[in-house]
Amino acid sequence: MGYETVKADFLIIGGGTAGTMAAVRAKELNPDANVVIFEKGHIRRSGSIAMGMDAMNIVAVPGGDTAKDYVEANTKACYGILDAKPSYVMADRSYDMVKRLESWGVHFPKDENGDYERVKVHPNGNFCLTMPDPDLKIRLVNKVEEHNVTVYNRTMVTSLLVNGDRVVGATGLNTRTGEYILCEAKAVLVCNGGASRFGIPNTGALYGTYDYPGNAGDGYSLAYRAGADLTGFEYCMQMSLIKDINVPITYVSKSRGAKVYTALGDELDMGDTVNLEMMVQAYRDGKGPLFIKMQHLPEEQIKHIENILFKVERPMMERFMEGRGMDFRKDDIELNPTEIYLCGGHGLTGIVVNEKAETSLKGLYAAGDVSNVSRGHLTGAFVFGEIAGEQAQNWFDSEVEIDREQVEREFKKIDELKKLQDNEVPVEQVEYKLRRVINDYLPSPKSEYRISKGLDNIRVIKDELKEVMKVTDNNELARAIEVGFIADCAELCAVASLNRKESRWSERHYRVDYPEMDDENWLKHVVLSRGDKEGEIKVELRPIDYNL
Structure with missing residues (x-):
């Protein structure tokens, strides 16, 4: 099979706020670096911030509430399930990020005393600055273009390539032409959003979700399949x-x-x-x-x-x-x-990262809604995108070795999806069925029986995908791959919900069979990763790190 090969110092998966900021920062530090963005949509109007935004949710303005104050407030908001250092670093760098954005033309209104205009959104502290900028995304894209970043639009990443415990690139699919692409990369950033397309909205419209419907949990699934640690999947968001x-x-x-x-x-x-x-x-x-x-x-x-x-x-x-x-x-x-969805920026669901945006796999970084910088919102995406652009520099002098058999296996799997023209069930009906199961079994109130029943149904659907799902063109091919991502997220959500045997975060995880919050036994992370056997999900209970 034929495919295009691209070589990059830094591959960024997702051209939203985290991805654009990471690309600009990487090029600022190393103008000669080959920085590449794979964007599933078109970068000028893609992601959760496709146009503008009205506020920067978390900013520690000098002389006001501090980064430490923010960590205390966010720990309370997360019911204690928060590693302190990533949130502290985010808040500590937030004011410098405001100054950077102002230098790019983003407007932060001030009052007659010259103080930034704020609105009260946090129960403790006052961290939210107004930012009424309808052209925020265009400003970010213009900066990407100014720094000569290479952008591949309509390019969906289908797998991360791993050599030992290091990520060394990714495979991709052009969603318009069906052509394959391989990127050999010295460092990789996953920042392609949460799982917005998870539950079904009350309208029944598959793409009528609150957050960007292109976010089908791709990043979660890619990281999981590559062997990275993830957490917070029992935290089911609902607005x-x-x-x-x-x-x-x-x-x-x-x-x-x-x-x-x-x-x-x-x-x-x-x-x-x-x-x-x-x-x-x-x-x-x-x-x-x-x-x-x-x-x-x-x-x-x-x-x-x-x-x-x-x-x-x-x-x-x-x-x-x-x-x-x-x-x-x-x-x-x-x-x-709304429908339930999974998100690190609004909630707690994400790839586990430290304060350097590093994941559990070498050479792999995560930022934005796909990362576990809990409730980081837009500030978290910007700051951790910037951090990833800085930290990725450490890999630019290294060599990359790609396992060609791994590449061939991935593209062969996609070839097999292209051969499903004669099956009977259209892709959208398969997705509807899967997301109905999510609606029926994964939201609160939860119980062992209900979650287990949902998990069984999810696994049956995953096993039967190639037997029933019909794929007739490149658009349906991309949707079929996304169904696989959604199914992975649903399975992870069910497993995490089963394992946290308590209730926490109010309606986001309420177990009728364990109705009380139990700090003595459950003030800890439920961390998931790929098991040693095919289809096995490994579960680890990990202590909270409150150290700054």
Whole structure:
């Protein structure tokens, strides 16, 4: 079989915020380095931040709350399941990142005293700076182009290549042409997002997810298959967003004076911040749907909220509101729980990394939503992308040896998928079935029987993929590979949920058979990795490292 071969000093998998920052930093330090980005979509509008963003969630501004204060607040938010050092390093470097972004033209508003404008989103401390920039992604891409980074768009990574305990490259597929590509790389960064396409939204639309639907858990699965450590898969995220469109509103509006009410007409008392767990719990208690109310706000404030939501966050939201004849000035805005999903940036699910963005495999780094820099949000993606770009330099003088048989095996597996034209079940129906199983068995309330039943069904679907799934073109080929990624994430989620025999993080992991939080036995990470036998998942309980 034929394939293109690319040689890189640094291969970056994913062209979002972490990937673009990593590429720029690597080229700043070594302009002659061959830095390559493989992006599954098109880099100018790909990833969770396809356009702009309204805030930098975590910034320790000098003279205010410190990086240490942030670690204390985040440890509390994570119910104690947080290694301190990565979060500390992220917060400690956050202000310098703001200054970098300002030098690139990103606007951080200041008040009349010259202090950065902030909104209250953390229960302890005040770390969130407003950043109403609708062109953030374009600014990042422009910097990538300025530094002569090589970008391969429409290129999906299908496997990481391993030599011993070191990652030495990756195989890829052009999703438009079906052509194969091999990248031999001295260092590799995985930063291609979490598992947004996991559960099915209430609309039933496979791609109508809250976060970028191109994120099908690729990075989690790639790292797992390569032998890296992962953690937090029992932490099933669920947001409360605008019903039928799955776009955010609560943080933007609540921090600017909006109020949240239950269907009983009672205001949900969350204090001066947003408590997503309280909101999801209200639904569980039969008090839904919830509503956002803004009718009491002055016109100037409503226009400010509209500008953020319609011009910066999600422009399609304005069309949605107009199409339904809805107006913040007179209408309650109905909220609904999203599908469950897995994410390190919003939650705890990710490839295990240290403060240097290093994974358990040599030469492999992780950053952004795919990494376990818990609740790091946009700041975590930027800072750990930057760190990865720095640390990757350590490998640039090394040699790479590729196992060609490993490459051939991977491309042969894809060839076999191309031969499934005569099967009967379309790819989207297989994905729908798999994600229905996820919806039915993996969210809270959890129990050993329910999770085990789901795990059995997930494994049956994985075993039957090649027998039933129909693949007729390159688009369906890419979707078929993604189904495999989603199935891996579902299996990891089920195994982690079975092994954490307690309840923690409110509705994100509630076991009816172990309804209490048990710090004495379970204040620890559930770490997963590939087992020695085919299909085996190894489970390790690892202590928390609170040392800074």
